[in-house]
C-alpha cells in the first residue's frame with residue numbers, strides 16, 4: 369500500500385515521548401521521503417503558545433534527540449507540516465476549532481501520548497465534535513493498565529469510540545528491526561523452519577538488560593516494577609515471535625492469532641510454584657562503567673519501604689505440542705553492567721558423540737539473535753581445526769552476520785519510525801490486539817499476586833551486576849547456564 373496523506377494529531381506534543389521519540393521519528397520519515405506531501409502534524413497541548421514558539425520547541429527537541437545533525441533541507445519542509453493547537457484534553461468545547469485545521473482529504477491519526485486515564489475523555493471529546501470517521505485511527509502507548517481489570521477499563525473506554533480495527537497499541541519492541549528480522553529468519557529459511565521445536569531445541573534464553581536505572585520516573589516505575597514495565601509487554605511479545613506457529617500469511621490478524629495461542633499456552637505460575645520459577649531483584653548502590661551509581665532506594669523521591677522489583681528472571685514453560693519440555697528462560701533488569709538484549713536458542717546435542725574420546729560432551733549449537741546493540745545474527749558451531757597433527761581436534765567457531773557490516777549503507781531505523789509508518793499505511797500487524805494484552809495480563813497477574821501474597825521482599829543485587837545470585841541458581845538447577 370502507498371502512503372496516504374494523514375493528519376497526525378499528537379496529543380501531548382510537549383511531553384517526553386513526543387520530544388524524544390515521536391517527533392524525531394516523523395522527521396526521519398520525512399527525510400526518507402516517506403510522508404505524503406500533504407501529511408501534517410498537529411501538535412496538541414494544554415499549555416498555550418504561539419505557533420513560532422512551538423516550531424522552535426520542536427526544533428530544539430529534534431536537535432536534542434536526533435543522533436545526527438539536523439538536516440536543514442528536511443527541517444525547512446518539516447516545519448511547514450507543523451501546526452500547534454492548545455486545549456484542555458477533557459473539555460469538548462476546546463476541540464471545536466480543531467475541525468477547521470483538519471484536512472478533510474487526510475486520514476486522521478490520533479496519537480494519545482498522554483496518561484491512559486484520559487484516553488476515554490479524548491475519545492468522547494473527539495466524538496462530540498464529530499471528528500471520528502470510519503478511517504480515523506488511534507495510537508495508544510503502554511502501559512495499558514497495571515493488571516487485567518484496569519486494562520479492561522481502559523480498553524473499554526477506547527472501544528466506546530473506536531473499533532478494534534482503528535486501534536493501534538504500541539509495543540515498541542515490535543518495531544525494532546531485529547525483532548522483525550526474527551520472523552524473517554524463522555519463516556524465510558527452511559534450515560530454521562524445520563528445526564524449531566522440542567526435537568532439536570534444548571532451551572531458549574531471552575535477555576533484555578538495561579544499563580539505565582529508572583531515570584527520574586520513580587512515580588511511574590515504583591507502582592509498576594520490571595514485571596509490568598518490561599515482561600508483560602516487551603519480553604512476552606518477543607517470546608511469542610520466537611515460539612509461535614507459522615501464521616497463514618503476514619496479515620495482522622494471522623500473526624496475532626498465533627501470538628495469542630502462545631500466550632494461552634504459558635504454564636501458569638502461582639503461589640504453588642512462584643519461587644521455583646521466578647526470582648525478583650532490586651538494585652542497591654554499585655559501580656557501573658567506572659561510575660558509582662545509587663541504589664533504587666536512594667533514587668530521588670524514593671519510598672524507603674519499596675518492595676518494587678527492578679529485575680526479574682524466570683523459567684517459562686509453554687504447554688503445547690511444539691515446546692513441551694523446552695524451557696524459556698527470561699531475564700530483564702535495570703542497572704545491569706551494559707545495555708544488551710538478545711535471544712539465544714540452544715540446540716540439543718547430536719544423538720551420538722563420535723568425538724567422545726576427546727569431548728565428553730560436545731558444545732551445543734547456538735543461534736544468537738542480537739536485538740541491540742551490535743544488531744545481528746550469530747551461529748555457534750563445531751569445526752575441525754585444520755592440520756595434520758590431529759583429525760579430531762575441534763573448535764567452536766562462529767558464523768557471524770553483523771547488520772552494520774553486511775548492510776553498510778542501510779541505517780537501522782528507530783522502532784517508532786517503522787511503527788508510525790505502518791500506522792499511516794493502515795497495517796496493524798506490528799500492533800498489539802486487545803486479546804493479547806488481556807492474555808498477557810492474566811498470566812502476569814497470577815505471578816504478581818503470588819509475590820504480593822508471599823510478603824517476600826525482592827533479593828538485592830549491586831548496580832552493575834547481572835542480578836541476584838538466586839537468578840543463577842534458577843537456571844543451574846536445570847544444568848544450564850545463562851549466556852555471559
Ligand code: BG6
Pocket residue numbers: 540578580597
Ligand atoms: C520502555 C520501558 O517501555 O522500554 C522503559 O518503560 C525501558 O523502562 C524501555 O527502559 C527500554 O526500551 P529500549 O528500546 O531502550 O530497549
